Amino acid sequence: MNPQLRSKYEVVIGIECHVQLATKTKLFCSCGNDARDAEPNTLVCEVCMGMPGALPVLNKHAVELALRLGIALNAEYKLPYHMKFDRKNYFYPDSPKGYQITQFDEPVVPNGFIEFPVDGKMTRIGITRAHLEGDAGKLTHPEGANYSLVDLNRAETPLVEIVSEPDMRSAAEAKAYAQELYNIVRYAAVSDANLYYGNMRFDVNVSVRPVGQAEFGTRSETKNLNSFKAIERAVEYEVRRQIVLVEGGDKVKQETRGWNDDKLETYSMRSKEDADEYRYFPEPDLPPIIVTKAMVTAAAAELSLLPADLRKQLATAKLPAAESEVLVADPVAAGIWHQVALENPAEARFALNWLIGDRIKLEETKQQPLAQSQITSLPLALVGSMVREGKLSSSNAKILLEHLWGDDTGANEVAAKLGLIQQSDEGELGKIIDSVLLEQAKIVDDYKSGNERAFGALVGAAMKASKGQGNPQLFTKLLKQKLS
């Protein structure tokens, strides 16, 4: 699109994000919450099938996780805080009760915000609210069949829906916001956060308005995006589509749209011209919950680290922003780095380099994620200090960490066993040089007669004589002294 035309419009974006909580059981019954490998309709009971007389019983852990997420989203809890559940009434075969239990006006997470860098600039996006609700079941429509199939394994699995303020102004901001939610959800460890399995799904509301206009344009809602790339592309597509519509004198329709990842375009699903009529009312089967200070304190205690804290720590350590963001997006590595920086700040740089560099390759060769390895902050810091103190060469550090990946014996022992320790005793190294000078008299002569390359050969001979354990810098220094 012509950038001049584009610059006439301001883009307004709000995002709703569904997060599936990592509870053991569903939100209102004791059926298992992980339906990934289950046969259809095997994780069901009278409650999540909507049988007559079945009543919901709230999963306490789901409330704890939602509160933890609320704190991570900087929610303003005025304690004691009153939350309740409501019924959202609608008919659909994936909704076995004919209503969804959700939270209408007293959600588990009141207003908050998150902050994150976009193109190096800190950006704050408001969180309107986040509420707990039971998921719907899954419908499949077999090709050519005159029926559809309902699988209620997913019915009533616990979701938190995070609703943002319409604060985003570009596709890049929308993408970065979604990524930051993804970070926060993983740091808070409230969800498996597997995008492929739909543990996080994003609905993106987009509208455009002429620059300077106060009121929002009519928005479209593109539903069920599950990758950051798709969010960015869907926003860009919607912006172009809407500007073309407005420029052509047409109106943007308020509607729900879907995203076609093959054609890279959004498509109309259903009109939202008529306001939704969900006949919300308080859920009489679940008593309201008073969130107390003790509950919030307990939830906060489960939060060890958040991306915002880590960014501050990285900035204090004066580490480059681009590499820092790579670490921020990597919660397990970030947790290890955080500990290193806290306990051994001198090794922070070494730890960062390894965590975003060699460690990625190791995960591939070992076919195992960092979290399952034996590498914690302690061995990593120790290896860093060995390098800094000259006991270990950089290349031997890499080899040592590869061995420590599956071995918790201790960095010093393993390094010694593998003979990776650098010999840095000048007396010992001096003796080796003396014998090299005797044995390699011809090369010494070469060097003395002006062949500079012969010096390297002498260092190499010294290294060989030390079985590779001599500190090459020290060999160089000592050789120069002796030959001068």
Place this chain on the structure above:
Amino acid sequence: MAKFTLSGPIADLVEQVTSGQVSATQLVQTALDRIAETEDYHAILELNRYALADAQAVDARVAAGEKLPLAGIPFAAKDNFLTLGTHTTAASHILETFTAPYEGPAIARLKAAGAVLVAKTNQDAFGHGGSTENSDFGPTKNAHDPSRVPGGSSGGSTTAVALGQVCFAIGTDTGGSIRQPSSLSGVVGLKVTYGLVPRTGVIAMASSTDTIGPMTNSVADAGMVLDVLAGRDASDATSIERNAGSYRIEADTLADDLDGVKIGLIKEYLGEGLDAEVKAKLLAFVDSLKSRGATVETVSIPATERALAAYYILVPAEISSNLARYDGIRYGHSAAAAANLEETYFMSRDQGFGAEAKRRIMIGTYVLSSGYYDAYYKRAQKVRTKLVEEFDDAFAKYDYLVGPAAPTAAFPLGSKSGDPLAMYLEDVMTVAVSLVGAPAVVVPFASVGDGLPVGLQIIGRQKLEGALLQVAAAVELAAAAGGQK
């Protein structure tokens, strides 16, 4: 085989079963015989075909030395209780084919206590009505006059007890569905504090006022059954802990007088609409309680005038939502001719629900719609809050509040069935207590006309069912003595 009556005190029958004088099997056979003799009353929708086998199992438990508080006692359950081995229809076509996959704590507790489910009783479909004429399977007849209604919605249960088909029946009271038919059928009916008996396994009408309770021949029997039913269950988040101690009325602790009991007679229940003979007899009877040591004063609870209107907003709102699951997809009636999803919904629900269910779904849907919610639902909730305050005020001055449970004695079949509003007025004396959540018991105290029974409604403080039943037993004695000491 000796001829038994099932109308005697449950405690006596339990004693006879426990001591081996009578078997559970004999009691259940007696119940089945009596049901067969009196089947024209149509109190029963379906027999439990395993009843005799269940009774034999109880006999085996008794023989093994188990002490069972309701050993061998035959009972019936309103058809909105999910029960294994029978259909569970709530007297609605939409669930005509439904068999339950589980039972809730109420049924489970009774069975564990040695009671034997003999039959499922008729009701107004889903509990919608005050005469049992809204049953999709035909009305039940009054045990005292088969040309009249038994009241409703638990009319099948009250009739089964009044006819001696079973020793007791359990039912649900959402706005009077135990109390009003108990008054019209001449039995004792107990509506418990909201939550005292877990609602799990009972087809919901209005979740915020649904309660479960017994209908019996005496107050003492009600105490025996409540003692088994009461108490929290983890499957119902709104259920509450029972009080320490027993709800039974032991003969040696029963006071036959009402010394120092402060009774408030609710003024608003004595106005227009109350049958003149009922009113006269009720005033005379309540006045006679003074001779047993009670103080009686008239008390005004002004918000009760708005209770019926509030009830018929809040309850249909919940009904419209609670009935949404009957959609023809997973269980129950599904229209065979439906060609697509929308037709499945429309046709299944149109064919399956009766007129009254449809009416309440419409009302409930309307009052919850955006633009109407504040005007109806929210204002009705305010009335509910006001009622709670006014009942609290009244209970600050009085131990018990009393009044009629229905405006009239049993009325002729068909006389109100064409007039939904007249039928709604049947609930006018019971709905306020439901909205407040307090316990109340109905005790027969007189008969009017050609021997039609009328009951006195005694309302107690929240959770104090034990004391309420003690006073009700004293009132029962007063009634037996003809109001004279």
